[in-house]
Amino acid sequence: MAAVLKVEDLHKSFKLGFIPKIKKILKGISFSVEEGEIYGYLGPNGAGKTTTIKCILGLVHPERGKIEVFGLHHLSLQAKEKIGYLPENPYFYDYLTASEFLNFCGQLFLMEKKKKEERVKELLQLVGLENASDLQLRKFSRGMLQRVGLAQALLSSPSLVILDEPLGGLDPLGRKELRDIILRLKKEGRTVFLSSHILQDIEMVCDRVAILVNGEVISQGALHQLVSEKIHFTEVILSGIDTEELKGLAESSSAKGERTLLKILSEENLEKILELVHSKKGKIHSLVPRTETLEDIFVEIVKQR
């Protein structure tokens, strides 16, 4: 597959403070995003995620490095036409209504009036704002602004969608809807570059991820390669068994009312417990094998640094 976004050896530093002190933000970042994938860009606060995105979009000038979008220079208008961007904490012209704002954005893409109006209507429906289209943006909540932001990012049907912390400010339902939209974009053949620190969401939707710490990409690759499928332990909630009989079979146990929560490390012990429950006519309420999560890897890497 062709690289949609290629970043090579990106460096950026800022002068901070009254007596300027140089702070290196990006220290030679390289990665490439393939066509049609959802690429997760992870990192703790201040790692340089937003700065990388701003370099890609031309809001910040990198000191060194090369950025290509669809093989084009990232600042060329042809490249920009193919990108849709949702900023972190989006701010828009609050005196405009949602539909006026989207129409204004459409003018910057030189969209035909009729096509533009149809697309605006379609997008407002997609992000669930069809009833708020004539409301001034200053009256919008943060979550609603995030939805308008997503609509403007998708306005030109971009081939590459860059989302910077898109899930912040959304309620659980909104997050689910956004995840569905991201998956739909992938289905439509679009490439999504997603920066976030909400790891569960990244894990749910991303094909590949890069982990950024202190301005350096520490680890990158396919999600299934980074996260091993080996079971670390199994959590079992059961009832109807005397806790004395479970001694030595589980690593730790806690009881609440009739129910007992067990953490079982070996498969052998798990089988013994299941046999015991079966013979004593007890009841298993839940059995959850815990594999390594992206969060475990992320925490481990950040701690090492």
Place this chain on the structure above:
Amino acid sequence: MKIGAIALNTFKEAIRDRILYLLFFFAAVCIIFSRILALLTVGDRVKIIKDVGLASLSLFGALMAILMGVGLVFKEIDKRTIHTLLVKPIHRYQFLLGKYFGLVLTLLVMLLGMSIIFLAVIFAHTFKLEWQLLVAILFIFFELCLVTSVALLFSCFSTPILSSLFSLSFYLIGHFSWGLETLIKKVKPGLGKTLAQLLYHFVPDLENFNFKMEVVQKLPIPPKIFLFSTLYGIFYTVFVLTLALLVFRKRDFI
């Protein structure tokens, strides 16, 4: 097209600004007050109305250009609306020119509004429409275009308060630069004179746009002077806008 869209959006934003209406109100009060002032004057009463009226148009127009202009780019950066805009398929110069022409359009509308009040007050006094006054107003507009470009330049790298001070200084220096001419004549040849001459060529001369006296006194103005003032306005504005573009092109939007 893209510049037009940004200009129209800037216009929509600017006409919602209360400062604009406050200044418009004060300008209207001054123009109307000139009629009362004329009643207290011995001599040519219409001249007083014309003098005060044109001075009001120039001063309040310049204040509008400065106070609105200094926030043009700064507000976009401060509110981070620029992040959404500059990632669209537009060049930075298109954004900056869009902002500039948006404010110029706003100033044109405001100047037209003030001019209507001004001409109406004169009409109420003389029962004549004095169209030649439009010449002076046209050159006030050229001056406002230049002042707006200066405010925009400062807005690209400075805070609104500092930008206001710089732009106001530009306006004042521009109107008093003729003092340097007198100084050059009086100073003996040497380093002082050379420095004064250098400064004289560097500082703007906004008096090039001042045709108030000629129009009020109905003096003939040679077309050569019109042409010179127009070209001076165009070249100076283009020069300042180019500087603004160079500054804006290099900026990082963190």
